Amino acid sequence: MSSYLNVLATPGAWRFLAPALVARLPYAMLQIGILLLVQWSTGSYGAAGVAAAAAAIAQAVVGPQTGRLADRYGQPRVLLPQITVHALALGTLLALAASHGAVPLLVLTAALAGASVPQVGAMVRARWSHLLGGSGKLGTAFAVESITDELTFTLAPVLLVLLSTGYSPVVALLVALALILTGTVVFAVTRVGAPEPMPVKVRSTRGVLRLRGVAVLALGFLAMGSVFGSMQVGITSFTAELGMAALAGPIYATFSGASVVGGLLYGAIRWRVSAPARLAWGLGLLAAATSALMFAGSVLLLFGAAGLAGLVIAPVIITGYTIIERLTPAEVRTEAFTWLTGAIGLGIATGASVAGQLVDRFGPTLAFVVPPAMTGVVALLILARLRTLHPVPEPATTPLPTAHRP
Template structure:
């Protein structure tokens, strides 16, 4: 297989070829186990606090504290992983996570005051391992000389993210309904520890460390205006996840089918996953920046009908169509951010996007919970409409910031031409 391809080369690399990359499964399998709890934590917290404290607003706020902590601390752990190595960050993270989740469960079951729940929820969220960002960094390290395969890897990772959002909520609600909400969070913590430790053990595929050079100031990934813009737009995507988790739960309870909330949310995430798979099979000719704007606009359209659905069946259909735009938006966003930063800041850049989703999830769940308590379940669905609308305005206004910088020695969103003696690498999310 040719190492470098140009835009005019129609050759595509499919998922099968990607998964045959030597050493890929050694980190992909444990990474999947460790990523699955990401979609379980917030919903598990909502279900637990709702059962013990009886308020959607309180449940959403506690989940929001966890998500905010993850959003703020996650990029810092990404920076540490770039500097000291992934294993050095993962080992303490999973230990803190297990202890914090255990404390949160004990406090909730003991009907502790809300401020005490905050004290446990914050470290529980802050210590969530940034596995998705770390896996993407491993793909970049392995496939930097094979742009077509790297394109496929970005698509595959976003599809995997969505698959965890299909399985995670269903698993959390199934355990909560069949056993208890606390059991769902115990399962979340166990998967995090087992998957995180197994992933950390795969040192052979880890990217090279980039320790700080004496006398050279470290430049954060946020120094790039394009990274800031993408993070802001992913904040809007996060409001979709957060608001839908709380709003679907409330809506299902109102119509007398509380056990269906995980199924409805899973269908929403399943639509995203299917769209991501198809998106990765298309040989796109438009630039990644143009595709991001189009996908984000479609996401806004999908969010615009949720609040008006009269029953659970129509809400499920509306959620499915809303989900169809999620994965393509994420795939293209992760593709673009990788082009905007140097090698020593890639994990940090990925975690800023993941953290922005978490922060948006926090804002979305909190706002939706408050609206639901005051105005009913349907009011919660207006939150993602506002969040995505603001994100689209930002993208349209500042889209010029998403142009990759020179020189072409780093990966760019389009093109495989040589510049400065080094080949620029095509990282469009299309499969070329």
């Protein structure tokens, strides 16, 4: 654990890590929270699904643009107005739901709430890159962030469901709003590790995606997001069909817990294999691991298959963030991180949607076809484009010839 302790002992790190953790917990609550809220308000799962998808898509599309603004103007000047808009949007959504407002208004407000979610996770990674860039500690720091993501995605749904069932979805999202508001404001005013604003040389809104290797990585992260989304649908529907719906949470917690273990082990190793090669092989291994879900005919086997898939996914995510940090210049790095974060969110929505259609038409087992299919295809794509994931070496400077004296 010494490598993790060394990273966490970075001077001033806890001053931004602690509020970032508080701000990121509601990030994992928003999509399912909107789903529960709109269903509670309208009585329609269809309307709830549309509202949750609108929030996820808006977040995936707008998030990179806020990252670009953070690179250009600095994190505090983006986060403080953004959290204000988010608080107003989410507060309006809660008021509309409590008064049983029209579905189109609920969907529109949900999209605005998703679009205005502060991209704290990407900005924490940008701070680590600024503090530790060029050192051997950065990979371990990204492992810390991936483990934090897994913990939030494990704890947040439990907290949300407890508050929703104990009180109401309105109370649950009010708690989420208080957490994200407090954490984001404290994180924004804490300047430790925050990169200085830099002039953005890539002017187009799609400019970062056009940089070498970035679009390929975004597709990889979309595939990984589809694993999360389709597994949620598959595990929920499979356990419900067996009459053991209460076991869906523990099974998914096994997946998340195994991911934490995989991330811890991965971040502690000094790798000799290049990061792009690790990404390609990791996605291939993830495709193989998730294919075991299709053959898990019992709950016990499903626990084992979920744990096997979890061990692989965090290392692949850590590798992707390590590669993007090396591929992109500092002036667009936050935007690059938000493209990957947004791709995961879009993948979750896509995976859940496709898996839901397969479950409705063919039964729960078909939901588990999505993870190996998506990750397997993207693994082949990355193998074909492996060269683009290596940074272009800077040309060596040729010294000027020295004049010879007679």
